[in-house]
Amino acid sequence: MKKIFSNESIVTVNHLCNLLRAEGIPAVVKNQGLLGVLGEVPFIECWPQLWVINRADEKRAQALIEEAMREPDGSDRAWTCAKCGEQIDGHFAMCWNCGAEAPE
Numbered sequence: 001m002k003k004i005f006s007n008e009s010i011v012t013v014n015h016l017c018n019l020l021r022a023e024g025i026p027a028v029v030k031n032q033g034l035l036g037v038l039g040e041v042p043f044i045e046c047w048p049q050l051w052v053i054n055r056a057d058e059k060r061a062q063a064l065i066e067e068a069m070r071e072p073d074g075s076d077r078a079w080t081c082a083k084c085g086e087q088i089d090g091h092f093a094m095c096w097n098c099g100a101e102a103p104e
Helices: 010-022 055-069
Strands: 002-006 027-030 049-052
Touching (some): 002 055, 010 055
């Protein structure tokens, strides 16, 4: 086994674990219950950790994690509806106010 990622957010670590498993990489999350000893143990040591079971999967898992943690490329930028002028979040394909489609 090899530790490949640690973060203060249990949600982030579990999300990445699920992502690796979906790609066929066996992985586990450790330290899920250590936040209760925070203060007695260095805080970074209490953070949830993501471990891959097989060391052979380490490089592929790291690449998947890096891609998942990368900032969005801007394709989800907000847009203004041409029909009604409403400001719409970029991940929506239609205006929630009037139903017009997002511009190309």
